[in-house]
Amino acid sequence: MKKPSEVPEPSENWDSLRNKIIGLGERSLRKSYYPELQRQLEAVQQSEERFRLLAEHTHDGVLILEENVIQYANPRLDEILGEATNDLAEGSMVANLFAQLDLELLSQAVSTSDEFWLMRADGRNRYLQVRCFRMQLDEFGDRTYVVVTDMTAQKLRETALERRVQERTAELQRANEKLKELDQLKNDFISNVSHDLRTPLTNIQLFSQLLEMNKNPEKRPHYWSILHAESAHLEMLINDLLTLSRLEHGRFPQQRERTNLHQLISQELQSFQARIRSKQLQVTYEPPDNLPLLMLDTHQIRQVVVNLLANAIAYTPQKGCVCISCTAVADHEIDSVCLKIQNEGPPIPQEDLPNLFQRFYRGENAREAQEHGTGLGLAICKQIVEQHAGTIAVNSNEQEGTSVLVCLPFGAELG
Numbered sequence: 001m002k003k004p005s006e007v008p009e010p011s012e013n014w015d016s017l018r019n020k021i022i023g024l025g026e027r028s029l030r031k032s033y034y035p036e037l038q039r040q041l042e043a044v045q046q047s048e049e050r051f052r053l054l055a056e057h058t059h060d061g062v063l064i065l066e067e068n069v070i071q072y073a074n075p076r077l078d079e080i081l082g083e084a085t086n087d088l089a090e091g092s093m094v095a096n097l098f099a100q101l102d103l104e105l106l107s108q109a110v111s112t113s114d115e116f117w118l119m120r121a122d123g124r125n126r127y128l129q130v131r132c133f134r135m136q137l138d139e140f141g142d143r144t145y146v147v148v149t150d151m152t153a154q155k156l157r158e159t160a161l162e163r164r165v166q167e168r169t170a171e172l173q174r175a176n177e178k179l180k181e182l183d184q185l186k187n188d189f190i191s192n193v194s195h196d197l198r199t200p201l202t203n204i205q206l207f208s209q210l211l212e213m214n215k216n217p218e219k220r221p222h223y224w225s226i227l228h229a230e231s232a233h234l235e236m237l238i239n240d241l242l243t244l245s246r247l248e249h250g251r252f253p254q255q256r257e258r259t260n261l262h263q264l265i266s267q268e269l270q271s272f273q274a275r276i277r278s279k280q281l282q283v284t285y286e287p288p289d290n291l292p293l294l295m296l297d298t299h300q301i302r303q304v305v306v307n308l309l310a311n312a313i314a315y316t317p318q319k320g321c322v323c324i325s326c327t328a329v330a331d332h333e334i335d336s337v338c339l340k341i342q343n344e345g346p347p348i349p350q351e352d353l354p355n356l357f358q359r360f361y362r363g364e365n366a367r368e369a370q371e372h373g374t375g376l377g378l379a380i381c382k383q384i385v386e387q388h389a390g391t392i393a394v395n396s397n398e399q400e401g402t403s404v405l406v407c408l409p410f411g412a413e414l415g
Helices: 010-032 034-057 075-081 093-099 103-108 152-213 220-248 261-271 273-278 298-315 364-369 377-387
Strands: 061-066 069-073 111-119 125-138 141-150 256-259 282-285 294-297 321-331 334-343 391-397 401-409
Touching: 061 075, 075 093, 075 141, 093 111, 125 152, 152 220, 256 298, 261 273, 261 282, 261 298, 261 321, 261 334, 294 298, 298 334, 298 377, 298 401, 377 391, 377 401
Parallel strands: 282 321
Antiparallel strands: 061 069, 061 141, 111 125, 125 141, 256 294, 321 334, 334 401, 391 401
């Protein structure tokens, strides 16, 4: 007879069975899933190590954020921002960095890029390019990668290049304007020379024909005097043109010597006495005391004095006054001898003053007075004075009339 099978106690049977099942499950999981999880974990760790190695040696700053918490910042980012990147506390450089970004745009886009200037805590400005990338981790959160590139040196080079281009463009524009001005001056010069040469030549031809045709001996002296005057005018014009051309091109060699400017002025005043008496002018000139000698080209400075005296006498009305002074002055540590010639003629219009030293320029007063001249006298004076390192200026108003001031430096030339 077969014995019935033994039935274990309930508590012992169920506990033992559960343990066996759990043991079998753990061994099965360990054999099948644990190695794969281990390999995945190791791969993740290796990937993170490679990322950190790359981030720590890159030229750009790298920042990783999760839920507005800094998870990682490489050392280069600290160098760029000038301080340690710890958190997003208010006032920190990384907070200032994010204040420049369009966070709303970043929340809507996968990536953004922007460039701007950022002032660091040490007061140094840095020009940064900031690129942001957003990665969704799960339905509850995302991760933001921020790459910061310091472009300050490149921006400064670009700014310097732009400035040099602008400066060069401005120089070219000024050079172009100068060329246009020179071209206009050339055209004006040719026109004025043609006109001023044609006038005396026409008069010479006309009165030569009249002299030949007219048999009346009483008129011959008059014709001869006109021919002589027009010839002298033509000769003066040609000489002035040659003088100005030589001065401008440096082909007028100077022969400087110790010169007493007072004696030179006194000598030239004597040569104008006939014209002074004919107009009944009062000319005042008091010899200065202890006037220093100057190293001058006497011939050139004499030409300046003659031109200025001739203008002052020509434009002073009958019985008017011409005042001459010559003094030693110190202006801005430059010792100079200043010659001032003042007359009571009609004031020069203000619009004429800037043009007085241009070649062939004859202002309104000269045209109204119908004074003969070439329009080159003051241009020649300016060239001579400037070649002596001096200055010349004209002032004119209703109260004081017209005055010309010439200042010539002294001291260094005499040794």
